[in-house]
Amino acid sequence: MQKVSCPVCGGVESIRLYPEYSGTCVTSQLDFLAHCTLDNRCCDSCGFIFNAAGVRGRTNLVYTQQNWKPKPQVLSFGNSIKSQQERALDVFEEMLPMPGSGRILDFGAGRGFFLEYFSRRHPGWEMFAIEPGGGQMEHAQRIPGALSYGVPYYKVELPHKMDCIVVMSVLEHLEDPLAALRWIVRNLADNGIVYMQHPDFEHLPGDLFCADHIGKLTPSYLEALCAHAGLKVVAGNTGRVMFNFACKAAVPSPLCTDARQALDIAHKAEHIAQASVACVREALETASRQGGTAAVFGTSPVGSMAPYMLGCPDAIHWIVDENQNVWGRQIGNATVIGPERMAECGITDVALAISPTYWEVVSQKLAAYNVRVHRPQT
Numbered sequence: 001m002q003k004v005s006c007p008v009c010g011g012v013e014s015i016r017l018y019p020e021y022s023g024t025c026v027t028s029q030l031d032f033l034a035h036c037t038l039d040n041r042c043c044d045s046c047g048f049i050f051n052a053a054g055v056r057g058r059t060n061l062v063y064t065q066q067n068w069k070p071k072p073q074v075l076s077f078g079n080s081i082k083s084q085q086e087r088a089l090d091v092f093e094e095m096l097p098m099p100g101s102g103r104i105l106d107f108g109a110g111r112g113f114f115l116e117y118f119s120r121r122h123p124g125w126e127m128f129a130i131e132p133g134g135g136q137m138e139h140a141q142r143i144p145g146a147l148s149y150g151v152p153y154y155k156v157e158l159p160h161k162m163d164c165i166v167v168m169s170v171l172e173h174l175e176d177p178l179a180a181l182r183w184i185v186r187n188l189a190d191n192g193i194v195y196m197q198h199p200d201f202e203h204l205p206g207d208l209f210c211a212d213h214i215g216k217l218t219p220s221y222l223e224a225l226c227a228h229a230g231l232k233v234v235a236g237n238t239g240r241v242m243f244n245f246a247c248k249a250a251v252p253s254p255l256c257t258d259a260r261q262a263l264d265i266a267h268k269a270e271h272i273a274q275a276s277v278a279c280v281r282e283a284l285e286t287a288s289r290q291g292g293t294a295a296v297f298g299t300s301p302v303g304s305m306a307p308y309m310l311g312c313p314d315a316i317h318w319i320v321d322e323n324q325n326v327w328g329r330q331i332g333n334a335t336v337i338g339p340e341r342m343a344e345c346g347i348t349d350v351a352l353a354i355s356p357t358y359w360e361v362v363s364q365k366l367a368a369y370n371v372r373v374h375r376p377q378t
């Protein structure tokens with residue numbers, strides 16, 4: 001096995017994780033990249049779980065493309081329908097109230113939905129945004145009041161320190177998350193707040209198949225990384241597949257992580273990822289035997305990549321998802337549809353390709369339709 005340095009601690013010993021794969025790979029934006037390798041590892045020294053390949057080494061090229069935009073977001077259904085950005089701001093302010101005015105930076109602003117919503121709830125703030133990808137054009141138009149930078153963060157010289165920096169689903173994309181956190185600390189005003197929201201790898205084992213989530217973050221690892229960069233987590237909220245932190249500046253501490261715990265999480269993720277691929281195979285074989293049609297449920301990377309792992313990339317033509325923002329979208333050879341359309345598409349077998357957090361609830365929902373539900377066997 002080729003030795004690679006851990007992007008965080010520099011340690012050269014690591015444990016290789018499933019899958020070993022080179023070829024066409026899906027990204028978190030639901031696009032495919034050709035000639036991509038999945039080389040997942042868990043660092044022996046610090047427990048950082050990372051893809052040593054994927055888009056690593058070419059993030060500058062990949063993330064600055066015009067077509068690099070966050071995929072359509074899921075709407076949250078509670079008492080009322082809220083956008084993910086609105087929900088995130090609720091969670092942030094519940095953790096730690098926001099001052100009445102100041103300067104806010106959206107670090108990785110995507111298409112600008114968060115700041116657009118923020119400015120409605122908190123008028124009077126000076127707004128700044130960094131987004132090197134194609135979303136930058138969109139957010140520059142959506143939030144004309146914001147000073148917007150269309151380049152990677154390390155090329156940005158802000159005119160002021162920030163009272164608030166928001167980091168949503170960014171660090172898992174970066175080659176050196178520690179350097180990014182240190183940049184954030186340097187640009188934070190006295191008593192400033194950093195709010196973060198990131199996918200929790202412990203609940204998203206399908207991220208082992210994701211070409212651009214090159215760091216697999218967990219709350220415990222990221223908290224330690226923050227402390228090492230000079231950020232103290234003063235409030236946290238770990239809900240389902242995303243976790244949230246509110247942080248303040250602190251004296252940096254040595255990197256203090258639990259590598260054994262991280263490896264345990266990594267092995268569990270491997271196990272579930274393998275079981276999920278086997279589940280897609282079972283759905284395909286059952287449908288084939290019964291003269292039916294198989295689909296996968298969920299737009300997570302595992303659903304898109306399972307046919308590639310099984311050596312039959314054309315085998316799945318339908319991806320079923322409840323998020324109507326992605327209905328009609330083409331992901332590789334498959335079209336995304338809502339559950340209501342399964343009957344007309346002739347779907348008889350559905351493999352769950354989603355976070356284990358949702359296996360039970362989705363199985364129950366699909367019971368109302370006349371399909372065989374295949375659940376990963378773990």
Ligand SMILES: [Zn+2]
Pocket residue numbers: 006007008009010011043044045046047048
């Ligand atoms: Zn390490």
